[in-house]
Amino acid sequence: MPEDLVAVAMSGGVDSSAAAGLLHRRGVPIVGLTMQLWNQRRLPELAVDGASGRCCSIEDVYDARAVAQHLGIPYYVVNFEKGFEDQVVKPFVDEYLAGRTPIPCTLCNNFIKFDRFLEMAAGVGASRIATGHYARLGVDEKTGRLQMRRSVDTARDQTYFLFGLTQEQLARSEFPLGEFTKPRVREMAREMGLPVAEKGDSQEICFVPNGDYAAFIDAYFRERGIAPAGSRGEIVDTDGRVLGEHAGVHRFTVGQRKGLGIAAREPFYVIATEPASRRVVVGRNEELLRARFVAGQVNWVSIEPPATPRRALVRIRNKHVPAPAMVHPTADPRRAEVRFDEPQRAVTPGQGAVFYDGDLVLGGGWIE
Amino acid sequence: MERYYFDHNATTPVSPEVMEAFAGALAEVYGNASSVHRIGQAARQKLEEARAQVAALLNCERKEIVFVSGGTEADNLAVLGVVRHNRQARRHVITTAIEHPAVLGACAQLEQEGTAEVTRVQPDAGGVVDPDEIRRALRPDTVLISVMHTNNELGTVQPLEAIAAIAREAGVLLHSDGVQAAGKVPVDVKALGVDLYSITGHKIYAPKGVGALYVRSGVSLAPILHGGHHERDRRPGTENVPGAVALGRAAAWATEHVAAESARLSVLRDRLERGILDRVPGVRVNGDGAPRTANTCNLRFDGVDGEAMVIALDLKGFAVSAGSACSSGATEPSHVLIGIGLTPQEARSSLRFSLGRANTAAQVDALVEAIVAAAAHLRRLSPAYSHA
Numbered sequence A: 001m002p003e004d005l006v007a008v009a010m011s012g013g014v015d016s017s018a019a020a021g022l023l024h025r026r027g028v029p030i031v032g033l034t035m036q037l038w039n040q041r042r043l044p045e046l047a048v049d050g051a052s053g054r055c056c057s058i059e060d061v062y063d064a065r066a067v068a069q070h071l072g073i074p075y076y077v078v079n080f081e082k083g084f085e086d087q088v089v090k091p092f093v094d095e096y097l098a099g100r101t102p103i104p105c106t107l108c109n110n111f112i113k114f115d116r117f118l119e120m121a122a123g124v125g126a127s128r129i130a131t132g133h134y135a136r137l138g139v140d141e142k143t144g145r146l147q148m149r150r151s152v153d154t155a156r157d158q159t160y161f162l163f164g165l166t167q168e169q170l171a172r173s174e175f176p177l178g179e180f181t182k183p184r185v186r187e188m189a190r191e192m193g194l195p196v197a198e199k200g201d202s203q204e205i206c207f208v209p210n211g212d213y214a215a216f217i218d219a220y221f222r223e224r225g226i227a228p229a230g231s232r233g234e235i236v237d238t239d240g241r242v243l244g245e246h247a248g249v250h251r252f253t254v255g256q257r258k259g260l261g262i263a264a265r266e267p268f269y270v271i272a273t274e275p276a277s278r279r280v281v282v283g284r285n286e287e288l289l290r291a292r293f294v295a296g297q298v299n300w301v302s303i304e305p306p307a308t309p310r311r312a313l314v315r316i317r318n319k320h321v322p323a324p325a326m327v328h329p330t331a332d333p334r335r336a337e338v339r340f341d342e343p344q345r346a347v348t349p350g351q352g353a354v355f356y357d358g359d360l361v362l363g364g365g366w367i368e
Numbered sequence B: 001m002e003r004y005y006f007d008h009n010a011t012t013p014v015s016p017e018v019m020e021a022f023a024g025a026l027a028e029v030y031g032n033a034s035s036v037h038r039i040g041q042a043a044r045q046k047l048e049e050a051r052a053q054v055a056a057l058l059n060c061e062r063k064e065i066v067f068v069s070g071g072t073e074a075d076n077l078a079v080l081g082v083v084r085h086n087r088q089a090r091r092h093v094i095t096t097a098i099e100h101p102a103v104l105g106a107c108a109q110l111e112q113e114g115t116a117e118v119t120r121v122q123p124d125a126g127g128v129v130d131p132d133e134i135r136r137a138l139r140p141d142t143v144l145i146s147v148m149h150t151n152n153e154l155g156t157v158q159p160l161e162a163i164a165a166i167a168r169e170a171g172v173l174l175h176s177d178g179v180q181a182a183g184k185v186p187v188d189v190k191a192l193g194v195d196l197y198s199i200t201g202h203k204i205y206a207p208k209g210v211g212a213l214y215v216r217s218g219v220s221l222a223p224i225l226h227g228g229h230h231e232r233d234r235r236p237g238t239e240n241v242p243g244a245v246a247l248g249r250a251a252a253w254a255t256e257h258v259a260a261e262s263a264r265l266s267v268l269r270d271r272l273e274r275g276i277l278d279r280v281p282g283v284r285v286n287g288d289g290a291p292r293t294a295n296t297c298n299l300r301f302d303g304v305d306g307e308a309m310v311i312a313l314d315l316k317g318f319a320v321s322a323g324s325a326c327s328s329g330a331t332e333p334s335h336v337l338i339g340i341g342l343t344p345q346e347a348r349s350s351l352r353f354s355l356g357r358a359n360t361a362a363q364v365d366a367l368v369e370a371i372v373a374a375a376a377h378l379r380r381l382s383p384a385y386s387h388a
Helices: A014-025 A058-071 A081-097 A104-124 A167-171 A182-191 A213-223 B016-028 B038-058 B071-085 B101-112 B131-137 B160-170 B241-279 B306-315 B335-339 B344-348 B361-380 B382-387
Strands: A006-009 A030-036 A075-079 A128-130 A135-139 A146-150 A233-237 A242-246 A269-274 A279-283 A289-300 A310-315 A323-329 A336-345 A352-357 A360-367 B065-068 B092-096 B117-121 B142-146 B173-177 B196-200 B211-215 B283-285 B296-301 B350-354
Touching: A006 A014, A006 A104, A014 A030, A014 A058, A014 A128, A014 A182, A030 A058, A030 A104, A030 B306, A058 A075, A075 B306, A081 A104, A081 A213, A104 A128, A104 A167, A104 B306, A146 A167, B016 B241, B038 B065, B038 B196, B038 B241, B065 B071, B065 B241, B071 B101, B071 B142, B071 B173, B071 B196, B071 B211, B092 B101, B101 B117, B117 B131, B131 B160, B142 B160, B160 B173, B241 B283, B241 B296, B241 B361, B306 B350, B306 B361, B335 B344, B344 B350, B361 B382
Parallel strands: A006 A030, A006 A128, A030 A075, A233 A279, B092 B117, B092 B142, B142 B173, B173 B196
Antiparallel strands: A135 A146, A146 A360, A233 A242, A269 A279, A289 A336, A289 A360, A310 A323, A310 A352, A323 A336, A352 A360, B065 B211, B196 B211, B283 B296, B296 B350
């Protein structure tokens, strides 16, 4: 009985190409699928000359196809543009306009890669999927529960974006790169002769060129014939004194210092954005410190939902060093209150909060 | 793995007799057909023999055939060439919503550069254009009507004779994209009454890269390429003699066999359609009730993602298609299916099967089995698709 077919999500980058190569080398029957997520002919004003590293560029598809041909595996491009727009791009824009700072990668993982892509894989006859994420999967020997651990390459670890995955999703997923460091992955890509072995790393938010999300939101609204919602408003301090003007709340995120245009002895930081009044509240660095917050839509990954407060290291954005905290269950099982041992800077609504015990990903939720 | 090809409307393999003619021309006929010397004259002779074969397929004069690079160039030359040659102040073009992108793109270009205004007539739900709709779209400044002969995705045959009568009465030129008709239905440009007619080699078992445009004597075109005096000043560029020879040989085969091959394919197509309709519930024929080419079958499977079905079938060795490919190779909902009133969801649930010379009853039966299994598998997953 041959092993079950595995569908590999291939973006044309080094990581997903190496993931495909590793499985192929192990003799696992695989099919490569590239998700077409965003039509690059849209929003032409954002086009960057000679741009590469924009998601779903034709060059990336050529690269993925070249890798598949090199490996001699079946390969197809599947059209997920509508789902991506409905479930990632629109919520991304709406979140910014609601004064929060969203993470589209987590939405994409929850609703596209580990949902629609799993369905597409099943549809074409692949019972499992593999991606190039840096994360490790294991199993709790006592309970049989599937567990997620941080990648051995802690700098590359992507578990922060994977906290929404359920047991059902994990049961059908593999992360072939979790046991390797990025330099080792590149080395293996070279050993396997993959044509993308020397390709640069992709940017953080794949559909936003140059990370200029405010320009993206403005262009997206223009395309739909809607005036950019980011109309002008006041910049105020925490006492409500008007310090200046700004060009739209969606241009600001909690903790931001640059681009405020206020002259002062001490630097000002964004403390909060208030879309209803179009106000951006600024203050001193110490005013950014928060000792507690509530996380919503909490998903417990590697453990059963705890009934009592749970000690954890909590990461509140991708580059944040996880900080010691107690995670308190609330009456609502989908919400938890996080109380840090030491107040943390810039707890930002809309970002994820991921709870760790050492390497183990306990779970996570969205900062409210 | 044995692979069965059911995508002949996308392209056809090169047939053995065409391969022989093509290889022979490549090997032996290297001259430039415009040269004075006898090596050039030999190439010219082959070119003109091929032109006669293509003219015979369409029932026209040799001099009315212009060799081009394929269907896209033929359509562009017809649409752009007619409109740009006409010097009147206001120019209007009538076409349909279900044309090939080569016609729609040329029309859009004329609009964009301000050369002409364009009316795109919607077909009925069966995929057929009502000649009265064409009549109603006519304006005093209409210079061209372009309506395809048979549709690539549905196979529906358009009422060209009736449209030609309307065009003639109004004194307007009629172009027809016959890329999907040649070799599938008998084509007689005189009986149809068209002024321009496009064909391409690779849909009739000749190689890619060669096609032809019929231009009725007396119709003038502005060339779209600029250079030498080839093809009676209508298409510059050193003649692709081996390509023309291949097209000519394919045309000769089609002329001789179109009736018998169509009859054979219609039996196979009905066997396929019947086999699926009898065994898979919730399937509808797109373009049902309209006259169709014998080889084409476009089916809508309720609750099935067509893109997944194409891949699942390909992994089992069956080549079929859904929608049209965008630049990345991903599938986009077909503008033809949207054009006949399907929702994007319905268009995404549709598959096209197009048969050809190599297909047999046994292959069709194997395809039916694979479709029955794939549809059942995809429908089992279908509740999960409900959030689509």
